[in-house]
Amino acid sequence: MRIATTARVLFSSRWCIDILLLLCAFWAPWWLTLLVASLFFFVFDRFLELLLLSLLIDLLYGTARAHLFNVTFALSFCAVPLYFFLTLIRHRMRF
Amino acid sequence: MNYHLIRSVKSKSKLWGVELPALFLAVVTLFHFFFPSALGGFASKVALPLWGAERSIAEEFSAFLAYFSSKKTLQADVEKLSDELAHAHELLLDRDLLVQENEALKEQFGRTTKKNERIIGAILVAPPRSPYDTAILDIGEQNGVAVGDRVLAGSAVLGLVSKVYTHTSQVEFFSTAGRETPVGILHEGRAIPADAAGQGGGEFTATLPKETEVSVKDSVIMPGLSPLLFAVVESIETTATDSFAHVRFKNPVSIFSLRFLEVERTSVGE
Numbered sequence: 001m002r003i004a005t006t007a008r009v010l011f012s013s014r015w016c017i018d019i020l021l022l023l024c025a026f027w028a029p030w031w032l033t034l035l036v037a038s039l040f041f042f043v044f045d046r047f048l049e050l051l052l053l054s055l056l057i058d059l060l061y062g063t064a065r066a067h068l069f070n071v072t073f074a075l076s077f078c079a080v081p082l083y084f085f086l087t088l089i090r091h092r093m094r095f
Numbered sequence: 096m097n098y099h100l101i102r103s104v105k106s107k108s109k110l111w112g113v114e115l116p117a118l119f120l121a122v123v124t125l126f127h128f129f130f131p132s133a134l135g136g137f138a139s140k141v142a143l144p145l146w147g148a149e150r151s152i153a154e155e156f157s158a159f160l161a162y163f164s165s166k167k168t169l170q171a172d173v174e175k176l177s178d179e180l181a182h183a184h185e186l187l188l189d190r191d192l193l194v195q196e197n198e199a200l201k202e203q204f205g206r207t208t209k210k211n212e213r214i215i216g217a218i219l220v221a222p223p224r225s226p227y228d229t230a231i232l233d234i235g236e237q238n239g240v241a242v243g244d245r246v247l248a249g250s251a252v253l254g255l256v257s258k259v260y261t262h263t264s265q266v267e268f269f270s271t272a273g274r275e276t277p278v279g280i281l282h283e284g285r286a287i288p289a290d291a292a293g294q295g296g297g298e299f300t301a302t303l304p305k306e307t308e309v310s311v312k313d314s315v316i317m318p319g320l321s322p323l324l325f326a327v328v329e330s331i332e333t334t335a336t337d338s339f340a341h342v343r344f345k346n347p348v349s350i351f352s353l354r355f356l357e358v359e360r361t362s363v364g365e
Contacts, residue, residue, distance in 0.1 A: 061225035
């Protein structure tokens with residue numbers, strides 16, 4: 001019971017989730033990080049962490065690609081429409 | 096009395112909803128444009144201890160797991176590896192002899208090859224963790240690594256150093272999607288020129304005229320006086336009506352299972 005309460009408190013704390021996602025960006029595959037961040041987008045308001053994480057992934061591993069118009073921040077640029085798309089879905093959802 | 100429904104109340108700060116994310120990215124992109132290595136350098140500095148910690152935890156954990164593995168399994172593993180090593184020794188018996196012969200022949204024709212210094216680096220991050228088919232090594236500017244240095248695994252050339260920070264460096268594999276590399280496919284003593292288009296994950300494709308004689312398991316090399324092994328032909332696809340053959344080849348070593356890479360310094364002595 002106490003463990004469940006602690007887990008609930010931890011998962012409702014945005015700072016804890018931020019730290020978890022940050023560690024995810026360093027240690028987990030990029031797609032898993034973005035997937036988890038997308039899930040938490042529905043838990044917290046204005047989850048800008050999604051953009052920050054994609055930016056961090058770009059800074060760590062990004063490289064300019066000819067077929068991506070030599071843009072280093074390709075993932076971040078893709079994360080912006082994803083952010084808007086998720087915002088749209090969130091607005092249309094009823095809990 | 097009229098009450099506003101909660102859903103009809105519009106957000107006061109619309110800035111957080113749409114404009115701020117776009118604004119933030121624009122500012123960061125501009126900053127990166129003027130100071131290209133500042134943000135990346137800072138991020139890699141923060142990440143280095145975390146990657147180091149991950150590696151040591153993984154090593155400790157595998158050592159802990161090995162403690163529980165049975166003696167029988169370990170003995171079987173040792174026997175299997177010993178057999179493989181003995182077989183590899185047999186295959187390499189004439190290698191040194193052939194290398195010496197090759198050097199002697201080159202010298203006779205007045206062409207000597209300069210041996211570049213190689214630095215070994217541990218892989219901190221490898222695909223598929225990174226989205227761009229890149230790897231991060233634990234050696235950087237401090238160890239003499241420079242942008243453009245070749246990255247190898249034994250005698251197989253895998254990529255180039257694309258970014259260098261103080262303690263780390265980023266490797267871009269030739270198999271990165273969208274990247275084209277001029278190579279030669281060795282078939283019966285002839286090197287057939289081709290452009291290897293990276294497909295990601297250590298795989299490539301090349302399009303050749305259908306009449307070109309290429310077979311499966313042919314070696315693909317990087318052109319040069321001392322050709323380096325680039326890949327091995329895996330399959331050749333063509334149809335009766337097609338004028339071209341689509342050759343698929345793969346790196347001789349899997350980039351997903353590597354733990355170390357060698358960086359060949361092109362600027363020795365600097």
